[in-house]
Amino acid sequence: MRDIVATAPADPGLNNVVVRLGGFHLLISFLGSIGKIMSGSGLEELWATIYTEGSIPQMLLGKAYARAVQAHLLTNLALAKIILDSMDLDDELRNFLDDVLADPDRTHVLDTLNEESCGYFSNLFEQKLKEYEQRGPTAKLWIQYYRMTCLLKQFLEAEPTGNWTLHVTTIRKMLPFFHASGHFIYAKSTHVYLQDVALLEEKMTRMEFEKFTELGFFIIRRRKKQFSGISPDQTIEQTTMRLGKSHKGVTVPGRGITDNETSSEQHVDMRSARIKRDNEDAEKLDSWFAAHQPFPNILDIVSIGTGIVGDETTNCHLAEEEGTKMMTKKNDTFGLLTFQRRKAVKPLSIIMANQKVKDTVVPIDPMLLFHRMTITQATVADLQSYLQYELSPYPMYLFDESGMRKGTKSSFYDAFWPLASQPSFGQNCFNVFNGEFLLHKVKWKKDMSKTSVANTLRISRHCPVGKTAMIFYGFSSESDNAGTKSTERLRPPTRYTSPPIQFDIITVIQMSQENFFGKRQQ
Template identity: 20%
Template sequence: MNKIPFWTGYNCLLSKKGADVTVVAYPPIIDSKPNDMATVYTAMKKCLDMSNDAGQDYAIQTFDQQLYAIAQQVKWSKPDIFNRHILRLGGFHSLSCFLASIMKLWADGGLRDLLVDSGVFAGNTAELMLNGKEFNRAVRGFTLVFEALQVLFISAFIHWCRTFDYFDQIPSAFWNVLLEFHTSICDQTDQASDIKTRLEKLFEDHVQPLIGMFKEWGHDTSPTFKYWDMFLVAVQIMLSNVRAERKDKSKAHSMVFGVIWALKKTIIKDSKGSGGIVGITNQKSALIRWTLTRHLLASFSNEMNDRAGITCKSDNSHEEIKQTALKRDEEQVQAIVTHLNQTMTDPFDIDAHPPCLINISTGMHATREVQDSLLFAVDEGENMCRKFVKSALSLDQSGSFYSPITKSKLKTFEHMNAKTTLKCKSGEIITGHINPEIVFRRPLVLANSRDDVTIESILSLPLGPIPVSLFHEDGTMRKCCKSDLVKQFENEVSPVLSLPDFDPSLTTYIRDGMAIVQCMDAKKHKTFGDLALAYCNYLASCFTKAHTVADVFDRYDVKHSIKSGERERRTKVTAHAKVFQVIEGRNVPDWKKFLSVKDNKKALINFVCDFLFKIIKSNPLLVLPGHTYYMAGSTEDPEIAKSSSCRTCSLSGCDTTSSLFGIGKKSVYKVLKDAVLDFSDLYNLGDSDTETAISCSRRFVARLYDQKKKYASCHQDINKLRVKLATSKDSSLVRLPPSEAALRQHILRASFQTKIWHASCLAKPPLPSPLEYGWKSFKDSLHPVYFEGNMSADFLHDLVCSCKGKSQCKKSCVCVDQNLACTDLCSCQGSESCKNVHTHALTEEV
């Protein structure tokens, strides 16, 4: 197990103990509106007087985001009084905005899927994190991804150094000091800080220049590399600011933050009750007494806690240094790395990247407009900042400080999603890209103010063209970590060091042929003939264990395959790779690039088969009928569990079916294990009785979303469950179960996959057409049917406005009439010229 603590614990080990807080003053509370300019002036004047009494040259004061602008205006209006007053913006609000910016740039590029599908965070938690909320979890989540990506970055860097013969430029002294530093951190010795200083000097002299060259090469070669390297830089800025807030770092931040952190741990903590002033009293006199005495009670509270030993000032240990935290952090980082390697595209493996920017989760290629917008977002932000300073803060008064700030119109992967069609009051039809969550939230607001709209009618149909609980916004299937199911099985059984005695003559050995080919070390073999010979030798060694060995390969010659979508997703990132002719004397090319092309795999399988027939003509490979035994865990009825496992696997997501957002294999296994008798009729999935299969599958999916059976009466009607979950708690659209129309198509696809698995022992199974089971043919390939019938957006009107002119969104605006903010799909586009007060209120809140 890794013994190096996570980021916070690591910095605690290297940080020297700061000076103890000597005196903490508890000033009285001002009983007035915080955003009133007189209140801010009084607070600033009081701070200045206290600083003068203490003999300080400057008065340093921190304000939250909303009050900071007011404080600056007070300072500008009275420069003679506040010329020695230094105002600081609260670090929490600054970082919250910065976290929201990270979400804007990288969430739809694969960050959201990485946080959820790796199993580290639940779907609803990830949504809150990516919206700038759940501050502590967001910082931790981004730091986990940062550490996982650093693992891949360092691996790619070392590979680059060896490829271009730069590895010898790193002296052995660097590796020796690195090993020494690693040992000191693991043993938590006092010399770690001094060794770190030596290591940093060696790193700056010998390694950092090479990393700069590697980054420059990566940026010039791959837009995807540059895109995710920008993410590493952004998270590093976030972490530097967090550390500067917690530690007195004059170079990284103003020294004031050492004081601010002391205030947060003393005054603010002691002065606040469990819920602040909310719910204390409605009587004005009692509230005045609380205001006038709270600072005194806070000081008493602090002293009593110290005297009682409740607070221990000498305890410098951190939770992340403890063994349980070390194990948890290592497992979560490894889970992200594993998920990146198995189901996503390595953002720093340039050999696997096409010439354009891609979504590392879905493989979607960004348009030139989206690519340039994302890669130059920082430059555009700097230009807009300079423009604002020059116009709003310059002496020539060319602009107003109070004027709305123009939106950047940043294009992200979200703008490449399926388009939504909406109808305006004027009869105009607007089609464009819109966040599905907006389409979800706006009708729910309308349901409270319009008689023709009800929540039941809205949620009974899919809200947009893509059911986001089953598919990404770009239309590709959601995926989960399928190996989690195997891990759950492993946890339920005892390990066996060796197999029991068996008769090899009655044994059939079945292997995944393509997995064996992919694991072969192609660098050891010069030609395809050498590779095929090594494969045959490995195959021959298996006959000591079994009379028959069957190597199973995927079919790449089937024109309409339900796995074509998954193959396209996997190979989309390497669309530029070459197609090779596989012959015995040809040299083996780059193995990873070669196997990334479907036609190369097909040619390789044919070549290996022909090679086998030439060498082993007298030993044909046959699949003999027999019995297969496997452990299904400790359930109430193992036989039912065995018959249901493959069906639940197809329902919860495999290569040909979607997974449900935020519901992994662990949750599926838990439900099946705890209530296997409730779903004994799942064996109908894959049989001819389609309606029975849909009914039992619907109940199983409903249980996945309502595991405590709080709304058990709605499990037979998935649309009713959608309404219950949407109205009982603040669930986002992606966290709701799919509508009945979308779920039906999903169950049909799962049923067809189950049919294939049931007929896997037949050479040419008589399967029905996939077009009858949730698939459609488009451009010589199969694509999933999202749903049949209408969607809510088809009959919902007045979701957006068509206001035009100078006084747009001021009169007769449907958004204003319904207390809604204008969106990008409105004619006004929610710009600064929009007169809708709700639009600007929403902008200020964000």
């Protein structure tokens, strides 16, 4: 539609038309940007406490719209409580906050410019956010997530209330995150949309411009209720199409499209059942954050859910800065505007699934890859041909069908004769035990803490009784001290791999024992 308007400037019917960017689909794309930047950070494990694991991938993509919005708002609330509890507030300011929270008039929106106490508190809160950002990349990532969800809340306020200024300001702040997350279609469209609305006053009469920007005529209202405005594209998607498929259908009695259903004056989010469910979910999120601090004072970027440590390419905590850099380098026209996906930020999930292409580490989304393969295939035979080839041929004297050739350790044990009876070493013997053997021999379950695992090892029947020393072998990565075992560690893993993991005694293991002991990615 924007291309049609741009190619017909002399048409009297189109020369004053400005194409409206659909707020509903824009918000879905922004939800996907947040999910892309935060993937692998621990957000999935956090949401798993209140949602089923199968729905979380769709929530991160923004496809499960209602659940994704609710989950982000609850997470924003949990983070705000952590930040607020760490602030040193005087009695006067605390009394002000208590009065605001106890106000039954929920239609009143606080204005930091006109309310002195609110502006003072906002400045203190912003200082605390900057203080947390200085703790390290992990804390900066979660502060950045808090700011992104605040933009989500501002957009959800601007559309239903018809606040044009807040609408434009919020979209402008979203723009760097579209670039950083690789959502380039909406990045290009948002650029053009902001340029068009900057010239909006020149294409409208003064009365039309005032109605559009001050009275909220840029959104659609079906009823005269507070917070009832919806975007035009959402009207088409969720209202007009739904009514057309209903058994009563759509009626047009000379007043436009209406439906024959009546609704309650109470907002769906203000029902007692929803409030009760949200309070329970908020408590679960608070409990999870109590065991997984979102603002740790560490120099590495770490997933607070799994303990996976990012490498030097992981820059998801710099999404706003990297997105701004990508914006400032674009001087081409809309038709010539191009973006490079490899310049998008690398989330923590890239540590678990990535592939190097021409010296560039590219994150691999197995579901997206499978979708593209199934779309391009014409027959089942095509899919079989996709899966039967490797990236390059291997010399068969070094590799076989399953990977690099490797000797069988079990054949080495055949050279030892088993003992007929258990030997006795006396009372003064000192047992030296292979700790790596014990860790692999004793099984533990997923979601166990390190303390539980240690207790399991201590009472294991494999552990000898008496004075015992448990030894764990390390292998040097330096070339001067490297031996045959160090070379063996460079062998490509055949089944289980695991990135570097940072944990302490209270960390809960979020992966299987096989993956936990898998070969560490270099």
